[in-house]
Amino acid sequence: MHRSRGPRPTLEAVAAHAGVSRATVSRVVNGGAGVRSEVRERVRASVDALGYVPNSAARSLVTRRTGAVAVVIAEPESRVFSDPFFSRQLRGISRELAERDLQLLLMFLEERGDSARVSRYLSAGHVDGVLMFSLHGEEPPLGGAAEEAGLPVVFGGRPGWPGAAADPGLLYVDTDNRGGGRQAVAHLLERGRQRIGVITGPLDQTSALDRLEGARDALAAAGAAPPPALDGRFTAEGGERAMARLLDEEPGLDAVFACSDLMASGAMRTLRARGLRVPADVAVVGYDDLEPASWADPPLTTVRQDVERMGRIMARLLLRRLALEPDEASPSPVVTPAQLVIRQSS
Amino acid sequence: MHRSRGPRPTLEAVAAHAGVSRATVSRVVNGGAGVRSEVRERVRASVDALGYVPNSAARSLVTRRTGAVAVVIAEPESRVFSDPFFSRQLRGISRELAERDLQLLLMFLEERGDSARVSRYLSAGHVDGVLMFSLHGEEPPLGGAAEEAGLPVVFGGRPGWPGAAADPGLLYVDTDNRGGGRQAVAHLLERGRQRIGVITGPLDQTSALDRLEGARDALAAAGAAPPPALDGRFTAEGGERAMARLLDEEPGLDAVFACSDLMASGAMRTLRARGLRVPADVAVVGYDDLEPASWADPPLTTVRQDVERMGRIMARLLLRRLALEPDEASPSPVVTPAQLVIRQSS
Structure with a gap:
């Protein structure tokens, strides 16, 4: 190993030398999990050639200095x-x-300002790793600051920004949202419903988009047109408003697939206020199978995802990246199943 | 200033030398807010005499190194x-x-193990200050670890451990829980109710205890006996169960004061299940004036506390201790008012 005589080499310089992204260099420096062995060797050769020394945040990983994990929502x-x-x-x-x-x-x-502040805190070496939730939009969250600081990151939900699908080092836990959406709408079709609306989450989230795609799959398979769909923001109030607009635009609607139980509970409030019976006039299917599904009157048909288990799996993936779990293979993304639970609302 | 030649002096040594508590030394080292000038001078003299050097967590305060505040619940x-x-x-x-x-x-x-871990994280210099909530039991939370690490602490709710009332340096934000409890029960008495039960929170919390004391005050002022009271754990399910037991023990009950809106909503579920009308058979008063009060059917008479403002005041007190807010006087505890809001449930 020989060192260059110029200024201290940066992560960028190593990335350029090896012909890979900064994130890949960061991953190799932190143990190489999720990186093909050929690429790993190339990066290590560049690290040696340039005499690159990882920063303190990256080094802290090895010693588990802080004993803390950030959950960023x-x-x-x-x-x-x-x-x-x-x-x-x-x-x-x-x-x-x-x-x-x-x-x-x-x-x-x-808000926008929060992102810079959180990045700063994470980059300052106060945590050993990051779990990140509820991604929106078209860019990596925090501008990739956590990864650049050498922190392993696991995402809740499949990242949707350009290039994410092709990045083998991205770790995430997701459920089969598309399959869940498909089951929900196929069930409504089986029950003879013909005019089905969809209340979606914000479509800059892959979970919301995938559930809508699943609904479209089921309708296409039955030879039906794509459904009318409105964004209910994943909140009860949003579901209430979206249901009202759907009924105004499609008075003959006989079913609605609300892509979360909270939105379904809001939709049922609107139906009740308009004097429409569930399921006699309008059948309702939700998503999640959490508390609002059992509180609903009538109890809600919904798509179950084991949310607590997803949380456990996220933490375990991070622990493997942190090498706290003895493990031979590199961790990879996990997709858990979605399962229709039929109750009285449909 | 002269230094002793032995091992590095500890906070304890300074406290013993000055004849004050460790917490007082910590406060003086961190600016002296909330400490009488005479005591402050004595501690500073001991610091000089022993050559005490504050630890890194304490020093970080001066420079605001981390830019972060922990909220511990x-x-x-x-x-x-x-x-x-x-x-x-x-x-x-x-x-x-x-x-x-x-x-x-x-x-x-x-759990018990969490306390040691949180103490360790706070003591390691990762935050500049601490806001602490929902105190239980008879001891300072975290065994005083935050204070010993030189971190300023502001409590949500009046601390109740022995000696807390006499400690002029303790900072907290509270509402007038006793006055609120008094108003709630005085109102029920004015409406002609004669057999009033109380659903309390856990009585190891001062907020729960103070509301019950207020209820007793109102009954004593009217010459009535202390009320039957059961702990509803500040949860909806706890309120549901406590209401059932109160009705079993006192079948003639014509009113209940539930010391949170959540517990009141649970109590109303039990009353409905037993075929009792609110308020015709049993009047209900809650506490908080948050969402569950407006969801309730009929809408809930309750005691309003401005919870968001209490949060703002807690943060401001901490900022003053951190000397981020220009301020001449030392900060002192704040008690915000409680106000009865009469709706249909009573």
Whole structure:
């Protein structure tokens, strides 16, 4: 190993030398998980050639200096607290971390300024790894700051930004949202429903988009036209409003697939207010199978995903990246199944 | 200033030399807010005499090195997420911190082991200050670890451990829980109710105890006996169960004061299940004036506390301790008012 005599080489210089992305260099420096052995060797050769020294945040990984894991949720705290999805997933994460005596730090990303501040905190070496939720939009969250700081990251939900699908090192846990959407609408078709509307989540999230695609799959397979669809923002109030607009635009609607139980509960409020019976006039199917599904009157047909288990799997993937779990193979993304649960609302 | 020649002097040594508590030394080292000038001078003289050097966590305060504030909630995350009280208070805190570009880190304290881990993280210099909620029991939370690490702490709710009332340096934000409890029960008495039960929170919390004391005050002022009271754990399910037991033990009950809106909503479920009308058979008064009060059917008479504002005030007190807010006087505890809001349930 020989060192260059110029200024201290950067991650960028190593990436350019090896002909790979900065994220790939970061991954190799942190153990090489998720990187093909051929690429790993090339990066290591460049690290040696340039005499690159990882920064302190990256080094802290090796020693587990902080004993803490950040959970970053890209939502305002009011939404995080009103949707049982997050509390259930956090329960899975916190149990898994507590078993290894790791501290969970919860942070919210609401506004543009929050992103710079969270990036700064994560980059300053206060945590050993990051779990990141509720991705929106077209860019990697935090501009990739966590990865550049050498922190392993696991995403909740499949990342959707350009290039994400081709990146073999991205780690995430997802459910089969497309399959779930397909089951929901196929069930409504089987029950003889003919004019089915969809209340989606924000379509800049892959989970929302995939559920809608699944609904379209089921209708296409039956030779039917794509459904009318409106965004209910994954909130009860959004579901209430979207249902009202769907009924205004399609008075003959006889079924609705709401892509979360919370939105389904809002939709049922609107149906009740308009004097429409569930399921006699309009059948309703939700998604999640969390508390709002069992509170609903009538109880809600929905698509179950085991949210607490997803949280546990996310934490375990991170632990493997942190090499706290003895493991030979590199960790890879996990997609858990979705399962229709039929109750009275359909 | 002269230094002793022995081992490096500890905080304990300074405390013993000055004849004050460790917490007082810590406060003086961190600016002296909340400490009488005479005591402050004595501690500073001992610091000089022994050559005490504050630890790195304490020094980080001066430079605001981390830019982060920990919010520690001594509850399982499932309870934090199901009670709108916490999300509302967090909203106030996060807005106030965001305005100063400070990062909020949320941590839960659920089991005994969590306490050691959180203490370790806080003591390791990863945060500049601590906001602490939902205190239980008879001891300072985290065994005083945050204070010993030189971190300023502000409590949500009046601390109740022995000696807390006499400690002039303790900072907290509370509402007038005793006055609120008094108003709630005085109102029921004015409406002619004669057999009033109370559903309390856990009585190891001062907020729960104070509301019950207020209820007793109102009954004593009317010459009535103390009320039958059962603990509903501040949850909807706990309120449901406590209401059932109160009705079993006191079949003639004509009113109930539930010390949170969530418990009141649970109590109303039990009354409905037993075929009792609200308010005709049993009048109900809650506490908080948050979402469950407006969802209730009939709408709930309750005691309003401005929870978001309490969160803002907590953050501001901490900022003053951190000396980010220009301020001449030392900060002192704040008690906000409680106000009865009369609706149909009573």
